Structure formats: structure tokens, C-alpha cells
Amino acid sequence: EDQVTQSPEALRLQEGESSSLNCSYTVSGLRGLFWYRQDPGKGPEFLFTLYSAGEEKEKERLKATLTKKESFLHITAPKPEDSATYLCAVAGGTSYGKLTFGQGTILTVHP
């Protein structure tokens, strides 16, 4: 059974204070690892897909990296508008795209 664990559960940063979120996973044949952003009361918003160890993707202040057992979402010089819950999910190789999600990390960035 695919499993995803995210840490920390919550992270409070000052504006401009860089940090990283962790996603540990176990999956039978990784098809893809996905990062989503979720604002309160809204649906997950797609950020990145990573497929193989060593891969990196960047978008504005966010950079996602992947190893064989975990992924990191690095946030550089965050702004208050980056405050959200960040979700990690995996799709296994035998699925039809079924995503298994972690609990998420609630990020709060104070001005």
C-alpha cells in the first residue's frame, strides 16, 4: 500500500525566512510524485510533478527535489501570499493515476 508522510505538520515563518518541507513516501513503482497547494475551502492546485531521483523543478520561490525515499519543497524568501497547505501525493506504477496524499504541511508566513 502506498504511503506518504509529510513534516512538519505546521510551519510558521517570517517573510523572507527560507525553509523546506519534507515528504517521505513508500510506493510500489513510482509513477510520479506531485506537489499541490491548497488554500482554505478550495481544491488542490497543481504545482509540480517529479518522476525520478535527482530531478528538480522550480516555480517562482518554490523548488521541489526528489530522492528515492523523499521529496523536499524548498521555499526561498517566502511572502505572506505563500501561506497555504502544501500537499504531497504519489501515483504508483500499477494505478490508473490514483493519487495517495500526505496529511499536508500548513505554512504560515508572517509579514
Next chain:
Amino acid sequence: EPEVTQTPSHQVTQMGQEVILRCVPISNHLYFYWYRQILGQKVEFLVSFYNNEISEKSEIFDDQFSVERPDGSNFTLKIRSTKLEDSAMYFCASRRSGDEQYFGPGTRLTVT
């Protein structure tokens, strides 16, 4: 930019009643999904749908649940006899041929 839409945004129903949640996936997408998120818990997979049939379903998706794509644009989730524990946010998602899924804004289902 195309997006997934869902109606209604909030549905209140009494225990034992049938509900239908509606979704309009992105128009050229081929794979369709339903997920749910109970308050404070993880997003959970319910069912995937491709080529007019269910391709995968979770243990949650029992005989009380069904999905349908009645025309070329809508994708529905029906719960035949709702229970208190069905109260959750229900998200529809779709994808084309790539792996990333695009989610709708969700329907909040409240069962009283």
C-alpha cells in the same frame, strides 16, 4: 485558462437521502476522478473513470456510490443513501494524457 467546475458548492442533506454531485472536467481531458477530504484529514481517493467505465476504486467506494458520465461534459458522483460519515469535501479531478490531475473547487456535503 480551462478549469474543472463543480456544483453545488455546498449541499446539505438528511441521512438516508440520495445526493448527486456534479462536475464538469476540462474539455479535452480523458481521465476523471473523485476524491474526498473529511475535515482535518487527508485527501482520499474514491474512484477513477476512463473510457466510460470505472478503472479503479477504493474500499470507501462501496455499493452506495456510483459514477456516471451522462454526456460529453458532465461527470457525476451519486451517493444513494447518505450517512453522517459521508460529510466531507468532495473533489472532482481530471487529466489528459499527462500525469498531473487538475482539481475542482469542491462540493461541501453536510449530512444531518
